[in-house]
Structures are given as C-alpha cells and as structure tokens.
Amino acid sequence: ETGVTQTPRHLVMGMTNKKSLKCEQHLGHNAMYWYKQSAKKPLELMFVYNFKEQTENNSVPSRFSPECPNSSHLFLHLHTLQPEDSALYLCASSQDGSGVPFGQYFGPGTRLTVL
Amino acid sequence: AQSVTQLDSHVSVSEGTPVLLRCNYSSSYSPSLFWYVQHPNKGLQLLLKYTSAATLVKGINGFEAEFKKSETSFHLTKPSAHMSDAAEYFCVVSVGAGSYQLTFGKGTKLSVIP
Secondary structure, eight states: OSEEEOOOOOEETTOOOEEEEEEEESSSOOOEEEEOOOOOOOTTTEEEEEEEEEEEEOOOTTTEEEEEEEEEEEEEESSSSGGGOOOEEEEEEEEESSSOOOEEEEEEEEEEEEE | OOOOEEEEEEEEEEETOOOEEEEEEEEEEOEEEEEEEOTTOEEEEEEEESSSSSEEEEOGGGOEEEEEEETTTEEEEESOOOOGGOOOEEEEEEEESTTEEEEEEOOOOEEEEO
C-alpha cells in the first residue's frame, strides 16, 4: 500500500471530540478525493480537490472539514460527529486535466466509530 | 446523469468454475467504466477500466470485462475462480472530465466455495 496511504486505520471517538484523518498519495497525482462507505449503501463522494483547490463538496455537513495543503496530502477534520457518521472513510487520488479518466486509486481507508 | 446497476448483490461459485458479475449502466454520454475490488478491511483496488478503446478489456488477476453498448452492459468475468477472489466488486461509471463524478454500484459480494 505504497500508492495511497491513510492514517489512522481505525479511530474511535466520542461525539464531542475533535480528530483528523490523514491521506497521502505517492503517485504524482493532482486530484484527491474523500469518500464515505457505509454498510449497504453505495460509496458516497464527499469532497474533490484538484491542484489543491476544492472543486466539489457533495452537500457534506460542516462537521466534516477538508484541508488540502498540497497535491500529495489531504486531511479530513472531524468535530462533533454523530453516531451515524460511523463508516469507512476512503481517500483516493487520480491524474487530472487530460479529460480522459484514468480511474482513481484508493487508500485502505480509516474505519471510524463514533460513540 | 449516469447510473449503474449491479444485478446481483451476492454471487457464490465453486473454486475453479467461471465467474460472472453483471453490471448495467445508463449514461447520456460516452461513459468510462471501471471495476474495483475490495477485500475485507481493505481499500478499493482498480481491476480494469474501459475508456472507449477496445471493447474487451483485460484486467489484473485474470479478470476481463466486455463493453456492450447495445446492451448497456459491462459484465466482469473470469474463467476459473480462485479462493483469493472472494471479495466485494464494484462497477463504476464516469462521464465527468478527468476522473471526477464516479458513480458506484452497490457492489456484488463474491463467495468462492472450496
């Protein structure tokens, strides 16, 4: 798993905690994504960053706050989460700009449990 | 708008027998199509992709898929299942510029019986 890495792999937090998820890609890509994967639901796109600029926010609640300091790093800051936010959070990256989709490359995910 | 339907939520095959995972899509434009695999407690791995080149696409681990525009299908096949193929498989369609706006199917869980 040297392409896209995510830390931590597991996180348990209370509803009043503040935590951050980290994603790093070693593929030289320019676009990065956060997805939420809940049981028995399709993968949900949360945020897209292209060349460090946020290009998509899929109506995500403000208790999720993304940050992309450079094309290789992506963070998801979490605060005052709800139990229904428990899920697997996946980070992905892709090449960009040519108009030809090459596919996205995913990290292993962070399994988040909100108590 | 695009959508993707995976026709089976669960498929069970015996080891050494063929695998067929079905996917139908709808799209207003020429789509790009992907299959991803997710093993337990792991992230998604790209198996193969179709981007308007050859309609028969070969991927990793012996999987292949055929794009059939007339049937709006992109079924995933493998001639002989291996125990390590047991995982969840996602069919994905993209019509956005670059690699944005992926629409994922709900997934098909493949079980392989020894």
